[in-house]
Amino acid sequence: MESGEAEQPQHTQEPDDxxxxxxxxxxxxxxxGNLGDATDRLKRLLGTAEVIAAEDTRTARHLARALQVRFHARVVSLHExxxxxxxxxxxxxxxxxxxxLxxxxxxMPSVSDPGFRLVETAIAAGVGVTVAPGASAVTTALALSGLPTDRFTFAGFVPRKAGERKKLLDRLAAEEWTTVLFESPHRIAATLREFAAALGEDRPAALARELTKxxxxxxRGGLGELAGVAAERHLRGEMVLVLGGGSTAGTGGEPMSLQELADVVLHRVAEGAKLKTAAKELGAAHAVPxxxxxxxxxxRRRAEESS
Structure with a gap:
């Protein structure tokens, strides 16, 4: 190279596939949320796969178009x-x-999304399976929560069935590690109110929504404070609830009063549930008729209507 000639970049070829x-x-x-978080590896996989198994085929096609990836794969559905x-x-x-693909x-597929059974089947059959890592709502919310991150558990979506929800609350009452959960925006206010009553108004928590968007x-705040904000603002968007360990807030709260239970039921009714169904589920979860x-x-409803 002659003196004064600029050195040329060494990596000018396309990635080696x-x-x-x-x-x-x-x-x-x-x-x-943010398309900028798509990795180069994801784009190359989309463009070279022969079959794309997607939770929603329309979403997968939209993603490829948004990323300006041309693909020739057969797209099939893979859902629950x-x-x-x-x-x-x-x-x-x-x-x-x-x-x-x-x-x-x-x-990530298989994390509260379809994929686990496929991995299980592949392992049993001796067929290779691997991961192209990327964005995760679990770790993103955890990092932003301001709660301890050295030890944590992931509990998936808050159960809808009363018995399963009671088991979760019983476990959370004694859980010392930070716990990450998913919840529907339509149920988040009632869930926070129920959690606050069962685990303590001051139990530290963080509610993350619309991550990366x-x-x-x-x-951030106590469960009681977050419950009030969620009820007042009618929050929308994808929700991730990060709950501090029980040791940081002491023991769980006192059993929910009838008025508190009625408040949770009416929240669920406002979100589309039937009054009798909501009362039955909550009664089973809290051992109240x-x-x-x-x-x-x-x-409570009549009193609110009359006022």
Whole structure:
């Protein structure tokens, strides 16, 4: 090189895809909001896969278009209703050498999304499976929560069935580690109120919504405070609840009063639930007769209407 000549960059070629499909089944994380979080590896996988197994085929096609990726793969659905049967089919195709990419609507497949049964089936059949990592709502919310991150658990979506929800609350009352949960925006106010009553108004928590998006927001405070904010503001968007360990807040709260139970029931009714169903579920979860909760909710509703 002559004196004064600028050194040319050494990496001017396209990425080497020779090892991209060394493993026939790849679970790839997709952005949880901001498209800028899509990795180069995800784009290359989308463009070279032969089969794309997607939680929602329309979402997968939209993602590829948004990322300006041309693909020629056959797109098939992989969701909670067909995962058992579809997994056998996909694993057999992978055994024959087909390149199969697995994606969910957002985040990592198999983490509160379809994919676990496919991985389980592949392992049992001796077929290779790997991961192309990326964005995660769990770790993003945890990092932003301001709560201890050295030890944490992930509990998935808050159960809707009363018995399962009671088991969760019993466990959370004694849980010393930070816990990350998902919840529907339509249920978040009632859930926070129920958690506050069962675990203590001052139990530290953070509520993250619309992560990585333009209107990202993280609310921090005690469960009681967050419950009040959620009820007042009618929050929308994807919700991640991060709950501080029980040791940081002492023991759980006192049993919920009838008025508190009635308040939770009416929140659920406002979100579309039937009054009798909500009263029955909450009664089973808190060992209180459903008829008493039902009557208290009716009285509360009449008092609010008259005022």
């Amino acid at each position: 020779s090892g991209l499909w060394d493993t026939p089944i790849v679970l790839a994380a997709t952005p949880i 209703h067909n995962e058992a049967a579809r997994s056998e089919e996909l694993v057999e195709q992978a055994r024959q050498g087909t390149r199969i 697995v994606v969910s609507d957002a985040g 333009r209107y990202e927001e993280v609310l 459903a008829s008493k909760i039902y009557d208290a909710a009716l009285a």
